[in-house]
Amino acid sequence: MQVKRLGFLCVMLAVMVGMTCDVFGQDSEGEMCVPMGVITIKPPPEVTSQKSPVDFPHSRHFATDCKTCHHTWKGEEKIQGCQTSGCHDQASAPKTTESYLSYSDVSIKYYKYAYHEACIGCHKEIRAKNLQTAKSYQVLGEALPAAGPSGCIECHPK
Ligand code: HEC
Ligand code: HEC
Ligand code: HEC
Structure with missing residues (x-):
């Protein structure tokens, strides 16, 4: 339950700062925004894919603490992508x-x-x-x- 609440807290924080977005990572002012829908995960550009890209329903995972996945995030700076x-x-x-x-x-x-x-x-x-x-x-x-x-x-x- 603790973990669930933390996740929601992060969402609330993000919403309060007014930042949700469908595009990756940044809004026009360069603030962090949190993609709420499906993120399509692709390999780095130099890779010739064998498999189709992966549709990742980001906000379906928000019962998990953000830091479980964004494990280097300290809670204040912008969250960066895995790659x-x-x-x-x-x-x-x-x-x-x-x-x-x-x-x-x-x-x-x-x-x-x-x-x-x-x-x-x-x-x-x-x-x-x-x-x-x-x-x-x-x-x-x-x-x-x-x-x-x-x-x-x-x-x-x-
Ligand atoms: C289950 C794992 C998981 C959880 C939990 C999770 N995320 Fe993510 N998030 C990802 C993945 C995967 C990406 C896509 C980034 C990539 O692959 O480069 C992403 C992308 C992002 C991005 C865009 C980063 C960029 O590329 O610029 C932000 C911002 C973000 N998440 C914020 C959050 C916040 C805030 C929470 C908690 C409410 C959260 N995430 C919870 C896995 C997760
Ligand atoms: C829970 C989701 C998930 C499952 C299940 C999964 N993968 Fe992936 N896979 C990913 C993600 C995310 C990436 C990184 C994005 C990309 O490269 O498409 C990836 C990347 C890959 C890549 C490298 C990129 C490419 O297209 O060549 C291969 C190969 C791959 N997976 C094969 C497999 C195989 C084989 C299985 C079954 C044994 C499997 N994956 C199961 C999520 C998954
Ligand atoms: C810390 C645990 C955790 C991690 C890490 C995680 N997931 Fe999940 N994932 C879940 C749980 C729990 C569910 C079931 C959520 C639900 O049904 O509400 C789920 C559900 C899903 C679903 C199905 C959603 C649906 O519509 O039924 C997909 C697709 C998925 N995850 C992809 C991914 C990919 C791709 C990654 C890696 C980038 C990932 N997950 C990382 C825990 C995780």
């Missing part, structure tokens, strides 16, 4: 046999690993918890929480 220089901006795969549950600080700079770890990692974690709850034969007061997609075509339709 910002020096973050997850590496366009080609490092040679590694790591799995998305244990990428190193180095290999996670590869943009695809960063998205897959965050997106699929969280969705699968929720699914796994739900499975455990179901297996524990607890009498449930409410429905299990929705988990996001983890199958390829659910995120990449083509």
Whole structure:
């Protein structure tokens, strides 16, 4: 619940500063604005895509603390995109046999690993918890929480 409230607080803050937008990241005055709809996530320009871009329903995720995803955000400066220089901006795969549950600080700079770890990692974690709850034969007061997609075509339709 704590986390949920924090998320809403961020939204309220953003709304109070008057900043919502459909375009990425900035309004005309250069203030931070928060994209409320679907953000289409694409690879860096130098990548020849094998898969279609991913439609990410940003505000559907606002029950989660902003800082879970925007993990370098201190709460005052503008939030920057994942592929910002020096973050997850590496366009080609490092040679590694790591799995998305244990990428190193180095290999996670590869943009695809960063998205897959965050997106699929969280969705699968929720699914796994739900499975455990179901297996524990607890009498449930409410429905299990929705988990996001983890199958390829659910995120990449083509
Ligand atoms: C589940 C993960 C997640 C959560 C939670 C989340 N965001 Fe985002 N946000 C993203 C992703 C992914 C992008 C797209 C950026 C990219 O891929 O480069 C984004 C983009 C943004 C941008 C545009 C950044 C740019 O590119 O200039 C802003 C601003 C932003 N989010 C603010 C927020 C705020 C405020 C909250 C909390 C209310 C929040 N986000 C919660 C994942 C998340
Ligand atoms: C911290 C956990 C978390 C992270 C990180 C996360 N998600 Fe989700 N995602 C969820 C939850 C929870 C739901 C279910 C929300 C709901 O149905 O209200 C969801 C739902 C979705 C849905 C389905 C929405 C619908 O209409 O049913 C899509 C698509 C999605 N996420 C894509 C992404 C992508 C792409 C990323 C990475 C950029 C991502 N998610 C990162 C937790 C997360
Ligand atoms: C929860 C959403 C999600 C799921 C599930 C998912 N991906 Fe992705 N994937 C992304 C995001 C976000 C990106 C970064 C944006 C982009 O490159 O399109 C990405 C990038 C990629 C890329 C690099 C870009 C490209 O087009 O070549 C490949 C390849 C890829 N994914 C393959 C897969 C495969 C194979 C699966 C199933 C095992 C899968 N993805 C499952 C969200 C997802």
